[in-house]
Amino acid sequence: MSFSAQVKREAARVFPERACCWRAELAALARVVGSLRLGAAPDALMITTENPAVARKIFKLSKCLGWNRSVAVRQCSRPRHYHLFVVQIPLRQGKLSLLQELGFADRKNRLKDYLDSRLLARNCCCRAFLRGCFLGSGYFSKPDHSYHLEFILNTAEGAGEVEAVLARFGLVPNRRERKGGFGVYLKEADQVGEFLRIIGASQAVLEFENSRIIKEMRNKINRLVNCETANLKKTVKTGLMQAEMIKQLAASVGLSSLRPPLRDLAELRLNHPDASLKELGRLLSPPVGKSGVNHRFRELRRIAQQLRSEEACPGKEVKLETDYEEHQREKNKK
Numbered sequence: 001m002s003f004s005a006q007v008k009r010e011a012a013r014v015f016p017e018r019a020c021c022w023r024a025e026l027a028a029l030a031r032v033v034g035s036l037r038l039g040a041a042p043d044a045l046m047i048t049t050e051n052p053a054v055a056r057k058i059f060k061l062s063k064c065l066g067w068n069r070s071v072a073v074r075q076c077s078r079p080r081h082y083h084l085f086v087v088q089i090p091l092r093q094g095k096l097s098l099l100q101e102l103g104f105a106d107r108k109n110r111l112k113d114y115l116d117s118r119l120l121a122r123n124c125c126c127r128a129f130l131r132g133c134f135l136g137s138g139y140f141s142k143p144d145h146s147y148h149l150e151f152i153l154n155t156a157e158g159a160g161e162v163e164a165v166l167a168r169f170g171l172v173p174n175r176r177e178r179k180g181g182f183g184v185y186l187k188e189a190d191q192v193g194e195f196l197r198i199i200g201a202s203q204a205v206l207e208f209e210n211s212r213i214i215k216e217m218r219n220k221i222n223r224l225v226n227c228e229t230a231n232l233k234k235t236v237k238t239g240l241m242q243a244e245m246i247k248q249l250a251a252s253v254g255l256s257s258l259r260p261p262l263r264d265l266a267e268l269r270l271n272h273p274d275a276s277l278k279e280l281g282r283l284l285s286p287p288v289g290k291s292g293v294n295h296r297f298r299e300l301r302r303i304a305q306q307l308r309s310e311e312a313c314p315g316k317e318v319k320l321e322t323d324y325e326e327h328q329r330e331k332n333k334k
């Protein structure tokens with residue numbers, strides 16, 4: 001069973017306690033998967049779903065509100081074989097107008113573009129509204145791939161309503177145009193988890209958090225491995241370049257012309273082209289830290305560069321030690 005189907009099954013079983021929430025959840029379902037059948041007596045609201053648990057919930061919500069309703073099952077064979085449940089609720093319920101009860105019409109029974117704000121005045125009703133929207137038109141991508149929850153709405157007004165209610169709980173949805181409608185979606189894992197909490201799908205919250213932890217651990221391990229591989233590549237590349245430079249030095253002036261500390265390091269590098277600077281430092285006697293090794297390589301590089309420029313313009317003197325070392329030696333003499 002897909003994660004969407006699992007969450008829907010759980011959310012369909014969450015039954016609010018108050019009549020205000022029954023109306024809000026039904027209004028959401030009517031908004032996202034409902035249509036009005038007008039002109040053919042009796043005028044009715046038709047809410048259509050493929051999901052039997054959702055159909056049962058619509059039936060039960062309208063029953064609790066004391067409304068007449070009936071359900072029909074249609075067999076569809078194209079593009080695949082499935083059942084379609086159509087819950088039909090007459091718009092006139094005794095003295096009540098269903099359109100007004102569900103916030104679709106004003107007191108004169110004129111249809112409104114947006115739901116009546118009184119329907120969503122309370123937090124409990126907003127939760128029920130979001131649950132209804134999800135049951136009708138929401139779906140999740142698999143939690144171990146990415147965190148993505150999306151509602152498919154037919155109209156911009158419908159999309160705006162869902163966005164506004166999500167925002168009341170501090171969620172920040174995005175919107176995209178889709179074929180024949182709008183997608184309102186949450187992408188951040190924290191937000192998706194919070195949504196599940198809001199609609200009361202506690203089992204799904206646990207599962208979602210678990211898969212999120214596993215995913216984060218997997219990502220962390222991958223990052224570490226990638227980082228380690230990159231470091232290793234860098235070490236080997238540096239080592240090979242240094243060995244190449246030392247070979248050129250050996251060919252032009254010979255390693256014996258170098259001062260012993262530089263010569264020792266140069267020989268070590270030729271024997272261990274893939275060792276890190278730290279490892280080379282440990283092999284030296286006496287051992288030298290990474291920065292000391294780095295310093296000696298800088299010297300070797302400088303000598304190699306001077307040799308190259310010497311070859312380019314003969315006659316120039318190549319200095320095989322640094323000013324610093326000269327200075328140290330002078331100081332020691334004194």
Ligand SMILES: [Zn+2]
Pocket residue numbers: 018019020021022024122123124125126
């Ligand atoms: Zn309520």
